[in-house]
Amino acid sequence: xxxxxxxxxxxxxxxxxxxxxxxxxxxxxxxxxxxxxxxxxxxxxxxxxxxxxxxxxxxxxxxxxxxxxxxxxxxxxxxxxxxxxxxxxxxxxxxxxxxxxxxxxxxxxxxxxxxxxxxxxxxxxxxxxxxxxxxxxxxxxxxxxxxxxxxxxxxxxxxxxxxxxxxxxxxxxxxxxxxxxxxxxxxxxxxxxxxxxxxxxxxxxxxxxxxxxxxxxxxxxxxxxxxxxxxxxxxxxxxxxxxxxxxxxxxxxxxxxxxxxxxxxxxxxxxxxxxxxxxxxxxxxxxxxxxxxxxxxxxxxxxxxxxxxxxxxxxxxxxxxxxxxxxxxxxxxxxxxxxxxxxxxxxxxxxxxxxxxxxxxxxxxxxxxxxxxxxxxxxxxxxxxxxxxxxxxxxxxxxxxxxxxxxxxxxxxxxxxxxxxxxxxxxxxxxxxxxxxxxxxxxxxxxxxxxxxxxxxxxxxxxx
Numbered sequence: 001x002x003x004x005x006x007x008x009x010x011x012x013x014x015x016x017x018x019x020x021x022x023x024x025x026x027x028x029x030x031x032x033x034x035x036x037x038x039x040x041x042x043x044x045x046x047x048x049x050x051x052x053x054x055x056x057x058x059x060x061x062x063x064x065x066x067x068x069x070x071x072x073x074x075x076x077x078x079x080x081x082x083x084x085x086x087x088x089x090x091x092x093x094x095x096x097x098x099x100x101x102x103x104x105x106x107x108x109x110x111x112x113x114x115x116x117x118x119x120x121x122x123x124x125x126x127x128x129x130x131x132x133x134x135x136x137x138x139x140x141x142x143x144x145x146x147x148x149x150x151x152x153x154x155x156x157x158x159x160x161x162x163x164x165x166x167x168x169x170x171x172x173x174x175x176x177x178x179x180x181x182x183x184x185x186x187x188x189x190x191x192x193x194x195x196x197x198x199x200x201x202x203x204x205x206x207x208x209x210x211x212x213x214x215x216x217x218x219x220x221x222x223x224x225x226x227x228x229x230x231x232x233x234x235x236x237x238x239x240x241x242x243x244x245x246x247x248x249x250x251x252x253x254x255x256x257x258x259x260x261x262x263x264x265x266x267x268x269x270x271x272x273x274x275x276x277x278x279x280x281x282x283x284x285x286x287x288x289x290x291x292x293x294x295x296x297x298x299x300x301x302x303x304x305x306x307x308x309x310x311x312x313x314x315x316x317x318x319x320x321x322x323x324x325x326x327x328x329x330x331x332x333x334x335x336x337x338x339x340x341x342x343x344x345x346x347x348x349x350x351x352x353x354x355x356x357x358x359x360x361x362x363x364x365x366x367x368x369x370x371x372x373x374x375x376x377x378x379x380x381x382x383x384x385x386x387x388x389x390x391x392x393x394x395x396x397x398x399x400x401x402x403x404x405x406x407x408x409x410x411x412x413x414x415x416x417x418x419x420x421x422x423x424x425x426x427x428x429x430x431x432x433x434x435x436x437x438x439x440x441x442x443x444x445x446x447x448x449x450x451x452x453x454x455x456x457x458x459x460x461x462x463x464x
Contacts, residue, residue, distance in 0.1 A: 026092055032075035034086035041077055041086050048072050062118040082116040090117060094127045101137075104128045149214075149250070155179045155297050158212040161200075162251035163191045163220070164258055168270060173199050176254040177207075180296030181286045183254055185274060193223040204233070207297075212236045216248055257281070279304075335382055337368060345370055346384040356388055 035041045044063045047053070048070045056064055063070065069080055077084045085093050093115055097107050107124050128134055152158050158178040165171040171191045175184040186199040204210075213235050215221040221239065230237040240247030261281065267273035282294045283302050294302045337343060337359045344354040357370040366382045 026089060026096070028074055028076060031083060031085065031089065034088045035076055035084075038086035038088065041084065044070065044084075045072055045075075045077050048077060079116050082112070082114060085115050085117045087117075090123065094123060097124070098127055098131065101131065101134050103134075149178060152179045155182070156207045156210050158214065159210045160214045160248055160251035160254070161221075162216060162248060162255055163218065164255040165191075167259060168262065170270065172258065174251060174254050174258060175200075175203055176250050177293070177297065178250060180293045181289060182293040182297040183258070183278065183281055185258060185278060187270065187274065191218070191220050193220045193225040196220045197226060197229045200229070209233050210235060212238060214238045214240065214248055214251070216240050216245070216251075217242050334366075335385075335387075337362075337382075337385065337387075342388040343370065344386050344388050345372070345378070345380050354386070357385075359385075 035045060040059050040063075043057075043060060047056075047060075048067070049072055052064060052067050063084075066079055071078045093111075097111050102110070104125060107128065108121055111120060111124060149158075156177050156179070160176045160178060162174050163171055164174055170187045171189065173186040173188060173191070173196065175186075176182070184203055186202070188195045188199065213230065215237070217239050220226065221237075227237065245252045258277070261277045262273060265273045265277045265280075267276060279302070282297075283292050283304055285292050289296060292301065294300070339359050339361050341359040343357055343359060345357045347353055347355045355372060357372045360369045360371055360377060363369050363379055368380055368382065368385060369377055370380055370385070371377045
């Protein structure tokens with residue numbers, strides 16, 4: 001019997017022969033044989049040599065449109081310098097053009113330099129799209145249109161977090177507020193879930209708990225400990241698409257800004273450099289909002305050394321007032337009174353210039369509420385009050401003084417000791433008036449003004 005090894009050798013030789021058959025090159029002779037057997041190209045070959053008829057089949061239309069550019073050489077039909085490939089050999093030519101997987105555009109450029117057939121570009125596109133190897137290594141599609149996050153109406157409603165580092169020997173937890181663009185940075189030794197929760201809790205103790213937190217898919221943000229912390233505080237945790245940093249663009253841009261700023265800021269320690277960077281960032285107007293993060297976050301501007309350049313109107317006014325007070329108080333001294341003191345107050349109604357009164361209480365630093373003998377109260381400035389040595393009983397003229405507009409009746413509980421209400425002038429009996437005797441022999445003298453009457457200057461050009 002024939003050994004089995006011989007059959008295996010024969011099978012190997014047959015496979016080798018099949019591989020050789022598949023890799024046979026396409027030459028002019030092969031194109032000539034395919035052209036002769038092709039139904040369409042054989043007619044094109046004949047019409048090119050003998051002339052085109054007036055009417056042809058619909059399948060010959062692509063060739064008829066370029067009939068003046070067609071030629072025959074060695075049994076092959078050419079369009080200019082390009083060989084027209086029959087239907088049978090087009091698949092082999094496509095495989096030959098795509099053997100190095102150069103891509104659709106380069107494959108079309110190579111084919112247009114040598115061959116042509118109707119619908120060649122569409123066939124090349126389908127060949128590339130059907131190639132499994134090309135699809136595995138295809139480049140990414142064009143980026144989608146920008147879809148910005150909705151701007152929250154209140155500070156600290158939505159925050160974006162991310163880690164920067166290792167940078168300057170540390171890891172930095174970056175927290176950015178979506179409303180104000182306020183940035184918080186916490187240097188840490190490692191980016192674990194426990195450290196992340198600890199720093200977030202520290203930040204929340206200052207600004208409160210946000211409604212939403214956006215992060216990437218780092219292990220510190222996807223752990224069960226972090227998710228439990230989010231649920232316990234009622235925070236909606238949103239994670240961006242994996243390996244798509246632009247979904248968390250605000251945090252990524254904050255990381256870039258932080259790194260660029262820290263490289264330029266000078267300082268003896270890392271904390272000094274970090275504080276200087278954050279202060280400068282927070283007082284600088286943001287390109288998106290037009291206001292500084294501090295103004296939107298705290299509703300006020302943080303004071304800096306640049307505020308010294310602005311003139312301070314308050315200090316200027318206070319300095320002027322102090323100078324006026326010094327000039328006024330050169331020879332003046334402050335007089336004060338206590339409740340129950342007997343004083344004279346300035347009278348602005350009928351009667352004497354000063355009338356006796358008693359201090360009830362102080363209504364301000366330099367003003368008092370006083371009561372007069374009739375039991376009426378009024379307010380007087382200290383400049384309208386002077387001390388009274390002995391108790392003076394109001395005279396008849398004082399009782400006839402008409403009440404002022406700012407007077408008010410003091411209840412009985414507020415009368416000073418040793419005083420009693422006096423009857424008002426309207427309650428006193430009126431004395432009968434005695435008419436003066438008239439002398440009929442004396443005529444009244446009519447007096448007129450002796451002032452010179454002159455027209456105003458504005459009427460000097462007026463013509464009567």
